[in-house]
Amino acid sequence: MTDSTRDDPTHHDQTHDATIDWHRFWTDAEGDHRESARPGETHGMADLLDRLFERTKYPDSFAAVGCGPADCPLELAERHPDLDVFAYDATESARREARERAADHDLPNVTIEEATLPAFDPDRSFDAVYCYAVLHYVEEAARAVRNLYDAVAPGGLLVFNYPNRFTRAEWDRESTGDGVLADRPDFRERFQLLLEGRNLLSYDRIEAELGARPRSFWSAADAEEYWSREETPPEVRTGLTDAAINPCVCVPK
Ligand SMILES: C[S@@+](CC[C@H](N)C(=O)[O-])C[C@H]1O[C@@H](n2cnc3c(N)ncnc32)[C@H](O)[C@@H]1O
Incomplete structure:
Protein backbone atom coordinates (compact mmCIF):
# COMPACT_ATOMS: atom_id res chain seq x y z
CA MET A 1 0.00 0.00 0.00
CA PRO A 163 -17.35 -12.72 19.68
CA ASN A 164 -19.11 -15.77 21.12
CA ARG A 165 -22.71 -17.04 21.01
CA PHE A 166 -23.69 -14.67 23.82
CA THR A 167 -22.27 -11.67 21.96
CA ARG A 168 -24.30 -12.69 18.96
CA ALA A 169 -27.56 -13.19 20.89
CA GLU A 170 -27.24 -9.93 22.81
CA TRP A 171 -26.17 -7.74 19.91
CA ASP A 172 -28.81 -9.24 17.64
CA ARG A 173 -31.47 -8.49 20.25
CA GLU A 174 -30.23 -4.94 20.72
CA SER A 175 -30.05 -4.14 17.01
CA THR A 176 -33.52 -5.40 16.04
CA GLY A 177 -37.15 -4.62 17.02
CA ASP A 178 -37.21 -2.02 19.78
CA GLY A 179 -33.56 -2.65 20.76
CA VAL A 180 -31.44 0.36 21.67
CA LEU A 181 -29.37 0.00 18.48
CA ALA A 182 -32.27 -0.74 16.11
CA ASP A 183 -32.00 2.72 14.54
CA ARG A 184 -28.34 2.13 13.65
CA PRO A 185 -28.22 0.15 10.38
CA ASP A 186 -24.45 0.67 10.32
CA PHE A 187 -24.23 -1.51 13.44
CA ARG A 188 -25.64 -4.56 11.64
CA GLU A 189 -23.46 -3.86 8.62
CA ARG A 190 -20.35 -3.55 10.77
CA PHE A 191 -21.02 -6.72 12.74
CA GLN A 192 -22.55 -8.78 9.94
CA LEU A 193 -20.12 -11.71 10.36
CA LEU A 194 -20.85 -12.22 14.02
CA LEU A 195 -24.60 -11.53 13.71
CA GLU A 196 -24.68 -14.32 11.10
CA GLY A 197 -22.70 -16.54 13.48
CA ARG A 198 -19.83 -16.95 11.00
CA ASN A 199 -16.88 -16.19 13.28
CA LEU A 200 -17.87 -17.18 16.80
CA LEU A 201 -15.30 -18.68 19.16
CA ASP A 222 -8.66 -7.58 38.08
CA ALA A 223 -10.94 -5.48 35.90
CA GLU A 224 -13.84 -3.83 37.69
CA GLU A 225 -15.88 -3.65 34.48
CA TYR A 226 -15.93 -6.11 31.65
CA TRP A 227 -17.39 -3.92 28.92
CA SER A 228 -19.92 -5.16 26.46
CA ARG A 229 -22.55 -2.75 25.19
CA GLU A 230 -22.12 0.35 27.26
CA GLU A 231 -24.84 2.06 25.20
CA THR A 232 -27.38 -0.28 26.81
CA PRO A 233 -29.18 1.21 29.82
CA PRO A 234 -29.07 -1.16 32.82
CA GLU A 235 -32.87 -1.55 32.90
CA VAL A 236 -32.99 -3.19 29.46
CA ARG A 237 -29.96 -5.44 29.89
CA THR A 238 -30.42 -9.19 30.03
CA GLY A 239 -29.04 -11.36 32.82
CA LEU A 240 -25.93 -12.13 30.78
CA THR A 241 -22.83 -10.68 32.37
CA ASP A 242 -20.64 -8.25 30.46
CA ALA A 243 -17.77 -10.73 30.74
CA ALA A 244 -19.90 -13.35 28.97
CA ILE A 245 -20.84 -10.96 26.16
CA ASN A 246 -17.35 -9.51 25.69
CA PRO A 247 -14.99 -12.40 26.44
CA CYS A 248 -11.37 -11.33 26.56
CA VAL A 249 -8.70 -13.93 27.27
CA CYS A 250 -5.00 -14.31 27.82
CA VAL A 251 -3.09 -17.37 26.67
CA PRO A 252 0.50 -17.87 27.85
CA LYS A 253 2.99 -19.62 25.60
C1 LIG B 1 -13.10 -1.39 16.21
S1 LIG B 1 -11.51 -0.95 15.60
C2 LIG B 1 -10.51 -1.37 17.03
C3 LIG B 1 -9.27 -0.55 17.12
C4 LIG B 1 -8.40 -0.83 18.36
N1 LIG B 1 -7.96 -2.20 18.41
C5 LIG B 1 -9.14 -0.48 19.62
O1 LIG B 1 -9.44 -1.39 20.41
O2 LIG B 1 -9.39 0.69 19.88
C6 LIG B 1 -11.17 -2.29 14.48
C7 LIG B 1 -9.89 -2.11 13.67
O3 LIG B 1 -9.62 -3.35 13.01
C8 LIG B 1 -9.16 -3.09 11.71
N2 LIG B 1 -9.44 -4.30 10.92
C9 LIG B 1 -10.63 -4.71 10.42
N3 LIG B 1 -10.47 -5.89 9.80
C10 LIG B 1 -9.15 -6.23 9.95
C11 LIG B 1 -8.36 -7.34 9.54
N4 LIG B 1 -8.89 -8.34 8.84
N5 LIG B 1 -7.05 -7.35 9.87
C12 LIG B 1 -6.50 -6.34 10.56
N6 LIG B 1 -7.18 -5.25 10.96
C13 LIG B 1 -8.49 -5.21 10.67
C14 LIG B 1 -9.91 -1.85 11.27
O4 LIG B 1 -9.19 -1.16 10.25
C15 LIG B 1 -9.98 -1.07 12.57
O5 LIG B 1 -8.90 -0.18 12.68
Missing part, protein backbone atom coordinates in the same frame (compact mmCIF):
# COMPACT_ATOMS: atom_id res chain seq x y z
CA THR A 2 1.53 3.28 -1.05
CA ASP A 3 0.81 6.78 0.18
CA SER A 4 -0.71 7.63 -3.22
CA THR A 5 -3.71 5.40 -2.44
CA ARG A 6 -4.66 7.16 0.75
CA ASP A 7 -6.56 10.12 -0.68
CA ASP A 8 -8.10 8.17 -3.54
CA PRO A 9 -11.90 8.04 -2.90
CA THR A 10 -12.19 4.80 -4.89
CA HIS A 11 -9.57 3.13 -2.71
CA HIS A 12 -10.87 0.20 -0.63
CA ASP A 13 -8.69 -1.63 1.86
CA GLN A 14 -9.31 -5.33 1.80
CA THR A 15 -10.59 -6.34 5.21
CA HIS A 16 -13.83 -8.28 4.68
CA ASP A 17 -16.88 -7.66 2.50
CA ALA A 18 -19.20 -8.40 5.43
CA THR A 19 -18.27 -5.35 7.48
CA ILE A 20 -18.02 -1.63 6.88
CA ASP A 21 -15.38 -0.05 4.62
CA TRP A 22 -12.77 0.68 7.28
CA HIS A 23 -10.81 3.04 5.07
CA ARG A 24 -13.93 5.22 4.66
CA PHE A 25 -14.65 4.91 8.35
CA TRP A 26 -11.28 6.20 9.55
CA THR A 27 -11.37 8.91 6.86
CA ASP A 28 -14.91 10.21 7.51
CA ALA A 29 -16.34 9.13 10.89
CA GLU A 30 -16.62 11.79 13.57
CA GLY A 31 -17.66 12.23 17.19
CA ASP A 32 -19.33 9.35 19.03
CA HIS A 33 -19.44 7.26 15.87
CA ARG A 34 -15.64 7.45 15.59
CA GLU A 35 -15.19 6.83 19.33
CA SER A 36 -17.30 3.68 19.02
CA ALA A 37 -14.42 2.07 17.11
CA ARG A 38 -11.80 2.96 19.73
CA PRO A 39 -12.72 0.61 22.56
CA GLY A 40 -9.07 0.15 23.47
CA GLU A 41 -9.21 3.73 24.70
CA THR A 42 -12.71 3.80 26.18
CA HIS A 43 -12.24 0.46 27.96
CA GLY A 44 -8.96 1.55 29.56
CA MET A 45 -7.04 -1.36 28.05
CA ALA A 46 -3.61 0.22 28.56
CA ASP A 47 -4.21 0.39 32.32
CA LEU A 48 -5.45 -3.20 32.42
CA LEU A 49 -2.53 -4.51 30.34
CA ASP A 50 -0.09 -2.63 32.55
CA ARG A 51 -1.70 -4.15 35.62
CA LEU A 52 -1.47 -7.66 34.18
CA PHE A 53 2.12 -7.24 32.97
CA GLU A 54 3.25 -5.86 36.33
CA ARG A 55 1.84 -9.00 37.96
CA THR A 56 3.41 -11.42 35.54
CA LYS A 57 6.46 -10.19 33.64
CA TYR A 58 6.78 -6.88 31.86
CA PRO A 59 7.36 -7.55 28.13
CA ASP A 60 10.25 -6.08 26.14
CA SER A 61 8.18 -6.12 22.95
CA PHE A 62 4.46 -5.60 22.41
CA ALA A 63 2.43 -5.95 19.19
CA ALA A 64 -1.13 -4.64 18.76
CA VAL A 65 -2.91 -6.13 15.73
CA GLY A 66 -5.90 -4.24 14.29
CA CYS A 67 -4.68 -1.19 16.20
CA GLY A 68 -6.92 1.52 14.62
CA PRO A 69 -5.47 4.91 15.64
CA ALA A 70 -3.33 2.94 18.13
CA ASP A 71 -4.61 4.44 21.41
CA CYS A 72 -3.53 1.57 23.61
CA PRO A 73 -0.12 0.84 22.00
CA LEU A 74 0.80 4.54 21.94
CA GLU A 75 -0.18 4.90 25.58
CA LEU A 76 2.04 1.94 26.55
CA ALA A 77 4.88 3.29 24.38
CA GLU A 78 4.67 6.66 26.13
CA ARG A 79 4.61 5.13 29.60
CA HIS A 80 7.44 2.68 28.86
CA PRO A 81 10.13 4.20 26.61
CA ASP A 82 12.11 0.92 26.71
CA LEU A 83 9.18 -1.09 25.39
CA ASP A 84 9.39 -1.87 21.65
CA VAL A 85 5.86 -1.29 20.38
CA PHE A 86 4.56 -2.54 17.04
CA ALA A 87 1.09 -1.64 15.80
CA TYR A 88 -0.56 -3.29 12.79
CA ASP A 89 -3.76 -2.52 10.94
CA ALA A 90 -5.27 -3.56 7.61
CA THR A 91 -6.41 -0.02 6.84
CA GLU A 92 -4.12 2.67 5.47
CA SER A 93 -6.09 5.58 6.94
CA ALA A 94 -5.84 4.03 10.43
CA ARG A 95 -2.10 3.44 10.02
CA ARG A 96 -1.59 6.99 8.80
CA GLU A 97 -3.39 8.42 11.84
CA ALA A 98 -1.41 6.13 14.14
CA ARG A 99 1.89 7.22 12.52
CA GLU A 100 0.99 10.89 12.82
CA ARG A 101 0.08 10.50 16.47
CA ALA A 102 3.29 8.57 17.22
CA ALA A 103 5.28 11.40 15.58
CA ASP A 104 3.31 14.10 17.45
CA HIS A 105 4.08 12.37 20.74
CA ASP A 106 7.71 11.84 19.74
CA LEU A 107 7.64 8.08 20.24
CA PRO A 108 10.65 6.52 18.49
CA ASN A 109 9.85 3.14 20.09
CA VAL A 110 6.74 2.71 17.89
CA THR A 111 6.61 0.98 14.50
CA ILE A 112 3.39 0.93 12.46
CA GLU A 113 2.93 -1.78 9.81
CA GLU A 114 0.26 -3.32 7.61
CA ALA A 115 -1.35 -6.67 8.49
CA THR A 116 -4.68 -8.12 7.44
CA LEU A 117 -5.98 -10.96 9.58
CA PRO A 118 -6.40 -13.90 9.40
CA ALA A 119 -2.92 -13.64 7.88
CA PHE A 120 -0.25 -12.48 10.32
CA ASP A 121 3.31 -13.32 9.51
CA PRO A 122 5.67 -10.71 10.95
CA ASP A 123 9.38 -11.34 10.55
CA ARG A 124 9.86 -11.56 14.32
CA SER A 125 8.08 -12.64 17.49
CA PHE A 126 6.86 -10.52 20.43
CA ASP A 127 6.69 -11.00 24.19
CA ALA A 128 3.06 -9.87 24.12
CA VAL A 129 0.56 -9.86 21.25
CA TYR A 130 -2.72 -8.02 21.75
CA CYS A 131 -5.76 -7.95 19.48
CA TYR A 132 -8.81 -6.08 20.77
CA ALA A 133 -12.11 -5.48 18.94
CA VAL A 134 -10.80 -6.90 15.66
CA LEU A 135 -11.74 -10.60 15.42
CA HIS A 136 -15.36 -9.47 15.20
CA TYR A 137 -14.55 -8.45 11.60
CA VAL A 138 -12.54 -11.55 10.61
CA GLU A 139 -14.37 -14.56 9.19
CA GLU A 140 -11.59 -17.06 9.86
CA ALA A 141 -11.21 -15.96 13.46
CA ALA A 142 -9.75 -19.30 14.58
CA ARG A 143 -7.02 -19.13 11.93
CA ALA A 144 -6.30 -15.55 12.95
CA VAL A 145 -5.89 -16.61 16.58
CA ARG A 146 -3.46 -19.38 15.55
CA ASN A 147 -1.38 -16.90 13.57
CA LEU A 148 -1.39 -14.39 16.42
CA TYR A 149 -0.26 -17.11 18.83
CA ASP A 150 2.51 -18.17 16.43
CA ALA A 151 3.89 -14.63 16.73
CA VAL A 152 4.17 -14.87 20.55
CA ALA A 153 7.69 -15.64 21.79
CA PRO A 154 8.13 -18.58 24.19
CA GLY A 155 7.27 -17.38 27.71
CA GLY A 156 5.11 -14.61 26.22
CA LEU A 157 1.40 -13.89 26.24
CA LEU A 158 -1.46 -13.49 23.75
CA VAL A 159 -4.38 -11.26 24.79
CA PHE A 160 -7.51 -10.95 22.66
CA ASN A 161 -11.26 -10.56 22.78
CA TYR A 162 -13.65 -12.25 20.39
CA SER A 202 -15.39 -20.27 22.61
CA TYR A 203 -12.85 -21.25 25.27
CA ASP A 204 -13.01 -24.86 24.05
CA ARG A 205 -12.42 -23.89 20.42
CA ILE A 206 -9.51 -21.64 21.38
CA GLU A 207 -7.98 -24.42 23.48
CA ALA A 208 -8.38 -26.87 20.59
CA GLU A 209 -6.68 -24.43 18.20
CA LEU A 210 -3.81 -23.37 20.46
CA GLY A 211 -3.29 -26.42 22.66
CA ALA A 212 -3.44 -24.15 25.72
CA ARG A 213 -6.42 -23.25 27.90
CA PRO A 214 -7.24 -19.52 27.82
CA ARG A 215 -7.98 -17.70 31.03
CA SER A 216 -10.14 -14.63 31.48
CA PHE A 217 -8.14 -11.45 30.92
CA TRP A 218 -10.73 -9.54 32.96
CA SER A 219 -10.03 -11.74 35.99
CA ALA A 220 -6.28 -11.84 35.43
CA ALA A 221 -6.14 -8.03 35.25
